[in-house]
Amino acid sequence: xxxxxxxxxxxxxxxxxxxxxxxxxxxxxxxxxxxxxxxxxxxxxxxxxxxxxxxxxxxxxxxxxxxxxxxxxxxxxxxxxxxxxxxxxxxxxxxxxxxxxxxxxxxxxxxx
Amino acid sequence: xxxxxxxxxxxxxxxxxxxxxxxxxxxxxxxxxxxxxxxxxxxxxxxxxxxxxxxxxxxxxxxxxxxxxxxxxxxxxxxxxxxxxxxxxxxxxxxxxxxxxxxxxxxxxxxxxxx
Numbered sequence: 001x002x003x004x005x006x007x008x009x010x011x012x013x014x015x016x017x018x019x020x021x022x023x024x025x026x027x028x029x030x031x032x033x034x035x036x037x038x039x040x041x042x043x044x045x046x047x048x049x050x051x052x053x054x055x056x057x058x059x060x061x062x063x064x065x066x067x068x069x070x071x072x073x074x075x076x077x078x079x080x081x082x083x084x085x086x087x088x089x090x091x092x093x094x095x096x097x098x099x100x101x102x103x104x105x106x107x108x109x110x111x112x
Numbered sequence: 113x114x115x116x117x118x119x120x121x122x123x124x125x126x127x128x129x130x131x132x133x134x135x136x137x138x139x140x141x142x143x144x145x146x147x148x149x150x151x152x153x154x155x156x157x158x159x160x161x162x163x164x165x166x167x168x169x170x171x172x173x174x175x176x177x178x179x180x181x182x183x184x185x186x187x188x189x190x191x192x193x194x195x196x197x198x199x200x201x202x203x204x205x206x207x208x209x210x211x212x213x214x215x216x217x218x219x220x221x222x223x224x225x226x227x
Contacts, residue, residue: 044156
């Protein structure tokens with residue numbers, strides 16, 4: 001079983017819609033959860049991170065964490081074509097000295 | 113702040129030669145640096161964790177003698193791919209963390225092509 005799982009997509013949404021990206025993780029001791037965006041040929045850039053159960057909002061992005069269900073999601077409101085990228089979920093596994101374990105990524109396309 | 117610079121961004125080398133990739137934290141002292149490898153349309157795979165002044169910790173399956181990591185200072189880590197072969201062609205990315213911040217900051221990545 002993979003430690004961090006994401007739907008690979010591709011996920012397509014029309015411009016202005018809400019994009020919903022999901023991620024599950026296997027280690028209940030995981031402490032920190034991150035969403036990164038990666039454009040083709042570029043390195044990942046941090047969108048946001050979340051520690052506690054519930055929602056965390058930053059501009060058009062909302063991260064949701066449910067530790068009981070071992071589930072973390074990212075919502076992108078008012079999606080723009082520039083949001084088209086691969087979104088990587090990353091988890092800091094407990095006791096791993098802040099190493100990140102990445103999911104395989106979800107490719108998002110926002111259609112103009 | 114928290115900028116990580118990785119150099120070179122692209123390199124082409126002949127099979128059998130060695131290539132050195134540098135990862136620098138420009139405006140902070142990195143407690144830990146990480147090296148990843150990424151194949152096309154795949155996720156990042158952690159190769160090794162590097163702490164200043166100590167030996168790197170390699171992930172299972174990563175050859176220590178092939179991927180030499182040196183972390184000589186709190187702002188510089190290097191990855192040397194020795195005796196490179198075409199199967200080593202990949203996108204190599206470093207990241208760095210520092211005390212008090214939970215997130216990792218990534219370098220720009222290095223596209224290595226071995227011909």
